[in-house]
Amino acid sequence: xxxxxxxxxxxxxxxxxxxxxxxxxxxxxxxxxxxxxxxxxxxxxxxxxxxxxxxxxxxxxxxxxxxxxxxxxxxxxxxxxxxxxxxxxxxxxxxxxxxxxxxxxxxxxxxxxxxxxxxxxxxxxxxxxxxxxxxxxxxxxxxxxxxxxxxxxxxxxxxxxxxxxxxxxxxxxxxxxxxxxxxxxxxxxxxxxxxxxxxxxxxxxxxxxxxxxxxxxxxxxxxxxxxxxxxxxxxxxxxxxxxxxxxxxxxxxxxxxxxxxxxxxxxxxxxxxxxxxxxxxxxxxxxxxxxxxxxxxxxxxxxxxxxxxxxxxxxxxxxxxxxxxxxxxxxxxxxxxxxxxxxxxxxxxxxxxxxxxxxxxxxxxxxxxxxxxxxxxxxxxxxxxxxxxxxxxxxxxxxxxxxxxxxxxxxxxxxxxxxxxxxxxxxxxxxxxxxxxxxxxxxxxxxxxxxxxxxxxxxxxxxxxxxxxxxxxxxxxxxxxxxxxxxxxxxxxxxxxxxxxxxxxxxxxxxxxxxxxxxxxxxxxxxxxxxxxxxxxxxxxxx
Amino acid sequence: xxxxxxxxxxxxxxxxxxxxxxxxxxxxxxxxxxxxxxxxxxxxxxxxxxxxxxxxxxxxxxxxxxxxxxxxxxxxxxxxxxxxxxxxxxxxxxxxxxxxxxxxxxxxxxxxxxxxxxxxxxxxxxxxxxxxxxxxxxxxxxxxxxxxxxxxxxxxxxxxxxxxxxxxxxxxxxxxxxxxxxxxxxxxxxxxxxxxxxxxxxxxxx
Numbered sequence: 001x002x003x004x005x006x007x008x009x010x011x012x013x014x015x016x017x018x019x020x021x022x023x024x025x026x027x028x029x030x031x032x033x034x035x036x037x038x039x040x041x042x043x044x045x046x047x048x049x050x051x052x053x054x055x056x057x058x059x060x061x062x063x064x065x066x067x068x069x070x071x072x073x074x075x076x077x078x079x080x081x082x083x084x085x086x087x088x089x090x091x092x093x094x095x096x097x098x099x100x101x102x103x104x105x106x107x108x109x110x111x112x113x114x115x116x117x118x119x120x121x122x123x124x125x126x127x128x129x130x131x132x133x134x135x136x137x138x139x140x141x142x143x144x145x146x147x148x149x150x151x152x153x154x155x156x157x158x159x160x161x162x163x164x165x166x167x168x169x170x171x172x173x174x175x176x177x178x179x180x181x182x183x184x185x186x187x188x189x190x191x192x193x194x195x196x197x198x199x200x201x202x203x204x205x206x207x208x209x210x211x212x213x214x215x216x217x218x219x220x221x222x223x224x225x226x227x228x229x230x231x232x233x234x235x236x237x238x239x240x241x242x243x244x245x246x247x248x249x250x251x252x253x254x255x256x257x258x259x260x261x262x263x264x265x266x267x268x269x270x271x272x273x274x275x276x277x278x279x280x281x282x283x284x285x286x287x288x289x290x291x292x293x294x295x296x297x298x299x300x301x302x303x304x305x306x307x308x309x310x311x312x313x314x315x316x317x318x319x320x321x322x323x324x325x326x327x328x329x330x331x332x333x334x335x336x337x338x339x340x341x342x343x344x345x346x347x348x349x350x351x352x353x354x355x356x357x358x359x360x361x362x363x364x365x366x367x368x369x370x371x372x373x374x375x376x377x378x379x380x381x382x383x384x385x386x387x388x389x390x391x392x393x394x395x396x397x398x399x400x401x402x403x404x405x406x407x408x409x410x411x412x413x414x415x416x417x418x419x420x421x422x423x424x425x426x427x428x429x430x431x432x433x434x435x436x437x438x439x440x441x442x443x444x445x446x447x448x449x450x451x452x453x454x455x456x457x458x459x460x461x462x463x464x465x466x467x468x469x470x471x472x473x474x475x476x477x478x479x480x481x482x483x484x485x486x487x488x489x490x491x492x493x494x495x496x497x498x499x500x501x502x503x504x505x506x507x508x509x510x511x512x513x514x515x516x517x518x519x520x521x522x523x524x525x526x527x528x529x530x531x532x533x534x535x536x537x538x539x540x541x542x543x
Numbered sequence: 544x545x546x547x548x549x550x551x552x553x554x555x556x557x558x559x560x561x562x563x564x565x566x567x568x569x570x571x572x573x574x575x576x577x578x579x580x581x582x583x584x585x586x587x588x589x590x591x592x593x594x595x596x597x598x599x600x601x602x603x604x605x606x607x608x609x610x611x612x613x614x615x616x617x618x619x620x621x622x623x624x625x626x627x628x629x630x631x632x633x634x635x636x637x638x639x640x641x642x643x644x645x646x647x648x649x650x651x652x653x654x655x656x657x658x659x660x661x662x663x664x665x666x667x668x669x670x671x672x673x674x675x676x677x678x679x680x681x682x683x684x685x686x687x688x689x690x691x692x693x694x695x696x697x698x699x700x701x702x703x704x705x706x707x708x709x710x711x712x713x714x715x716x717x718x719x720x721x722x723x724x725x726x727x728x729x730x731x732x733x734x735x736x737x738x739x740x741x742x743x744x745x746x747x748x749x
Contacts, residue, residue, distance in 0.1 A: 178571050182564050183564070190557055216570060217571075221575075221578050223575055224578035224579060227688075227692070228578075235668060239582055242677075246681055250582060
């Protein structure tokens, strides 16, 4: 077959080929090459993603009164806990930064690797170690945890399920995230190619920089909180136990001090990836480079000061309520700045419509719905009404899945040809989008409506008045899963059978497109010298 | 950046970068403890009298002795780094060895202290502690958590420095490349600084 296309370029020799003494999987799990570590993260995170998707799919069926003989209420509690823990700690947080950050960061700044390659591989081992502990916790002790992914006390202290081990798993995963953050900050400070000043960095790098700071500053708080839960369960130190003088609200404060900034760990790199994709397909420089760069930092900063908006009904002071409500509204400003700049980038651009752009635009659309419903919850009166309802579930799926998830898909479509040197079927990528988009909105927009009507989250059963809504949502989940299967089947086929993509299939202007696809082990034959900004097309501005 | 043209992996050396990474790591350590300090301040504001009373039962002499031990160990650490920079390998080993030894003395003292407290029935879940007012129970909960976590850090520090002692002996850390030892020293000083805050909060609180 190959002889029929003699003009096609061959796949060049690259980091994908084993050159050292070790071969096969052993060569991969001992490699400190940032590209290999990135791909290790990709495969492991995708594995957990699919398990969590399957669990979510099952939960939707349970809401149709199916499988009630198999899935008891106790099991349902375990299912939404596992779904949340896997999605948050094993897919969304270790999604964009460790996968595309690892793979692309050194390429984008013209370096040969990250600052601490061995530490980088160690982070992956912490990740796998934590993941194994979480998985083991599901099958040992008192059974899978049933607390929800938030591990709220006092229930997490009282339940007989295997919370201690699951929490220890999350603690270990925190190490992985923290070390990656340290590694990226040092890399960005020290490894930029000559001539690449701070304002010549691609914006994905800026977003990784902001994300890394959150990882470094917030993760330790989660670590100590989880340690306290473990100690409380094992020896009963009493800090969260009112009977011994402790305070459960303190747990919520500590938990959200990490876990709200963690939301920005999830969304910032997604925004960064979108910022890379848009100029490439609009064939013009990004609009408002500095505004986008600094809004990343602003989101990281203000986003660290809004945690108590998860606790508006927990009993905090009137002053705290107003303050956190205000700050929550403020954090929408830098996010909106990004959205306006993205749209302005497209305006009067020479749009080259390709699959990554479609998914990037979908991200903007879905993220706007997610973001605006978030601002609604920042308003105190609305918050009390929708607290712990499907509205919240719908909102954060719009941000986490419609936002981060679709940005992940867009980034995958954008950088896949670079990572593997092969092109997927563009037609299949478009076809997958249709059920993805329809299913997504059927599922989660319905949840927003159900929530406003009063459907509480995490309930095993529902009143007859919510029947129609749940039916629509569940049918939506079928479309969604069908779309996911087409999307990933396309990429898996392309990994082995795709036609060679060439060095720069999209005509992108950032450094990763100047090297071969897939890149050689040392990334660049010669470290480039940077003389202009990252997004230069034609005779336009942007230098 | 003088990285251009250098071969991959083998010779990428950036001492400044290594120190930067270490400082970031220390930042995470500080934040780890800060969660506990936050919990302490909140609980102390809530139970001022109970904290005062429970604090008066602590062995201040042992606490102060341990402070002196740790401060001295930081001094020997600094001396070791100065020595290695001057190429005085024997002195450097003596300094690192002294730090390890003093760290061990600290832990032994700590063990005596904990044993005594446990002997008095002041430990989480004990029948004696359950009779005390809630604020004092939280005090002891925090006491074991914070000094325990700190003790764990001393133990980690001792292990890390032991490896470095061997590296100095083999000449892997020498007058030309000593950033690893410097980073080990930074970690040790952090452990020391955390203790400086623990001392007044628990032993001198009364």
